[in-house]
Amino acid sequence: MPASLDPRYADVVHRRRSADGAFWIGVTTTHVFCRPWCPARTPLPEHLEYFASPTAALQAGFRPCRRCRPLGDRSSVVLREGRVETPLGEMVAIGTTDGLALLEFTDRPMLRTQRERVRHLFASEILPGEFPALRQLQQELAGYFARHRTTFTVPLLPLGTPFQRAVWRALLAVPAGTTTTYERLAGDAGRPGAARAAGRANGDNRLSILVPCHRVIGSDGDLTGYGGGLWRKEALLELERRPS
Numbered sequence: 443m444p445a446s447l448d449p450r451y452a453d454v455v456h457r458r459r460s461a462d463g464a465f466w467i468g469v470t471t472t473h474v475f476c477r478p479w480c481p482a483r484t485p486l487p488e489h490l491e492y493f494a495s496p497t498a499a500l501q502a503g504f505r506p507c508r509r510c511r512p513l514g515d516r517s518s519v520v521l522r523e524g525r526v527e528t529p530l531g532e533m534v535a536i537g538t539t540d541g542l543a544l545l546e547f548t549d550r551p552m553l554r555t556q557r558e559r560v561r562h563l564f565a566s567e568i569l570p571g572e573f574p575a576l577r578q579l580q581q582e583l584a585g586y587f588a589r590h591r592t593t594f595t596v597p598l599l600p601l602g603t604p605f606q607r608a609v610w611r612a613l614l615a616v617p618a619g620t621t622t623t624y625e626r627l628a629g630d631a632g633r634p635g636a637a638r639a640a641g642r643a644n645g646d647n648r649l650s651i652l653v654p655c656h657r658v659i660g661s662d663g664d665l666t667g668y669g670g671g672l673w674r675k676e677a678l679l680e681l682e683r684r685p686s
C-alpha cells in the first residue's frame with residue numbers, strides 16, 4: 443500500500459460492513475456519496491473523498507447513492523418546504539435538517555423543474571414545514587435587504603455535477619458590490635473558454651441570492667438574463683452597490 447493511500451480505502455475495496463457508520467465516501471467523478479461497502483464498482487483512490495457524516499457529504503454537494511442509501515431511514519422524508527417574504531417578492535425555501543437545498547422566487551418559471559430536480563436528487567417527498575436553516579435564512583435575508591449584511595452563513599446543500607459545483611463555488615467567491623462575466627466564471631471553474639457551459643451551470647443554480655448568480659453580466663456590461671426576472675437582478679445589484 444503506498445504511503446499516500448488512505449487506510450480507509452482497504453475497507454472500501456473489501457466492502458467491509460464493519461465500516462458502516464464510521465465514514466462515508468464521496469466519488470469526485472460522479473458526485474455521488476456512498477456507504478463504505480456500496481456494491482457499486484470500487485472507485486479509484488484518487489477519486490474518493492472521505493466524510494465523517496452524511497451531512498458533511500451533502501454540504502459538499504454530493505448526492506446520496508440509490509444503491510447503498512447512505513441517508514438510511516432519513517431518506518424516507520427529508521425535504522421540507524417553507525416561504526420567505528422579501529421586498530422583491532415571495533420565495534420558496536426547501537431544505538433538510540442538514541441545510542438549504544433550494545431558494546427561489548415563487549413566480550420563477552423554472553421553479554417547478556428545479557423543485558422536481560431536488561425531489562429526485564434527494565429521493566424524497568417535499569412536505570410543508572419548518573427546517574432548521576429556514577429561520578436562519580429568514581433572519582439573514584432580512585439583514586441583507588436592510589443592508590446590514592452581504593454574506594450568508596446558512597448551510598447549503600448544492601447538489602450537482604462536478605462542473606456545476608465548481609461554477610457555484612466560483613460564484614460564492616464573487617464579492618457583493620462586484621460582478622463577473624461568464625468567461626471569467628468558466629476560467630475560475632477550471633474550464634477556460636467554456637463560457638456557454640458556465641452560463642448553463644449559472645442558470646441551474648437553485649440557491650438564488652445566496653449563490654449569487656445575479657452577479658454575472660455580459661462581457662459588454664449588458665445585464666444579460668436572470669431566472670428571477672431582469673428587474674430583480676437590477677434591484678439586487680443596486681442593493682449591493684450601496685451597502686450602509
Ligand SMILES: [Zn+2]
Nearest residue numbers: 476480507510
Ligand atoms: Zn452507493
